[in-house]
Amino acid sequence: xxxxxxxxxxxxxxxxxxxxxxxxxxxxxxxxxxxxxxxxxxxxxxxxxxxxxxxxxxxxxxxxxxxxxxxx
Amino acid sequence: xxxxxxxxxxxxxxxxxxxxxxxxxxxxxxxxxxxxxxxxxxxxxxxxxxxxxxxxxxxxxxxxxxxxxxxxxxxxxxxxxxxxxxxxxxxxxxxxxxxxxxxxxxxxxxxxxxxxxxxxxxxxxxxxxxxxxxxxxxxxxxxxxxxxxxxxxxxxxxxxxxxxxxxxxxxxxxxxxxxxxxxxxxxxxxxxxxxxxxxxxxxxxxxxxxxx
Numbered sequence: 001x002x003x004x005x006x007x008x009x010x011x012x013x014x015x016x017x018x019x020x021x022x023x024x025x026x027x028x029x030x031x032x033x034x035x036x037x038x039x040x041x042x043x044x045x046x047x048x049x050x051x052x053x054x055x056x057x058x059x060x061x062x063x064x065x066x067x068x069x070x071x072x
Numbered sequence: 073x074x075x076x077x078x079x080x081x082x083x084x085x086x087x088x089x090x091x092x093x094x095x096x097x098x099x100x101x102x103x104x105x106x107x108x109x110x111x112x113x114x115x116x117x118x119x120x121x122x123x124x125x126x127x128x129x130x131x132x133x134x135x136x137x138x139x140x141x142x143x144x145x146x147x148x149x150x151x152x153x154x155x156x157x158x159x160x161x162x163x164x165x166x167x168x169x170x171x172x173x174x175x176x177x178x179x180x181x182x183x184x185x186x187x188x189x190x191x192x193x194x195x196x197x198x199x200x201x202x203x204x205x206x207x208x209x210x211x212x213x214x215x216x217x218x219x220x221x222x223x224x225x226x227x228x229x230x231x232x233x234x235x236x237x238x239x240x241x242x243x244x245x246x247x248x249x250x251x252x253x254x255x256x257x258x259x260x261x262x263x264x265x266x267x268x269x270x271x272x273x274x275x276x277x278x279x280x281x282x283x284x
Contacts, residue, residue: 003198003207009234010214011276012262020252027165028157053262054255055233056172056240063168067114068161 008052017049023057031064035072086159087150105143107160108167112138115171122179134178138171145170176239185246188227191235210274217268226261229254 001009018026030047033040041048051058089100112135116123120131145166153162195215198207218227232238233254240258244250266276 001194001198003211006194006198006211006235007214007276010218010230010262011266012234012259014262014266014276017259020255024165024169025152028161031165032157032161053259054240056176056251060165060169060172063115063118063172064161064165066118067111067164067168071160 012053013049015049016046017053018044018046019050020054020057023047023050023054024060027057027061027064031061031068034065035069087153090147090150101143101147104146104163105139107163108142108146109135109139111164111167112136112142112171115168116175119172119175119179122175126178134174135171138174139167142167142170173241176241177245180239180242185232185238185243186236188231191231194235210269213269213272213274214265217265221264221268222261226257226264229257230261233258 026044026047030040030044033043051061086100086104089096090104091097092100113132116131116135116138123131123134126134142163146163149166153159192215195211198211218230222230229243232243233240240251240254244254247254269276
């Protein structure tokens, strides 16, 4: 682990972020916006910061994004 | 390409069909289970490397259990579906979550959560990577604050999840908690550390990028 990775993991995103519950509630809409090439981060503020800070939610996001993209 | 806003009218029938009595409702539930199983298998297959000790049949059992649990969750949460995404996208997230949590927990079954000492070894490894003295100062301050300024629970979660890479769902199971509650501990710990480092004169930007 390099220095920036370590600081990122320990100190997190350092900006307003959704909770895990809010992330899960918005995940399907966020993924469709991302896959559709729309401005997902403007529409759902705080999601990107949470995905940066929470490895488990980030994995859930990548899985849903890839599954939805595969079907289109 | 379809967008979230375009999907609403066409998705209502899914909910209606699942709520229907008799054969129509049963058929819709069976169809939904097939979709959830497909998503659960997708997740288990992409994580198969984490479970290299399991046979193919065991992996599929895991996917089946995830699909069964996701079906219960989807039917229980049906009122929460607002039509802001496709119904299938909304339902898939339950199956992916169930499958991911099951794989993480199975992969860690019988493994001890690493001790705090292992986390400090990571700090030492960064220290010895030939960085400037300022970096060493920041890392030393950070280590001090982790040890001295956090509550025992905050320190436990931060060290396990952020430093030792323990999946948060695994830690939640061991501590009898849940992902959301532990992430709140992690979030509060991070905020406290940022405040303490700022008081010491370190200017930290978003994402842990130091800007001093």
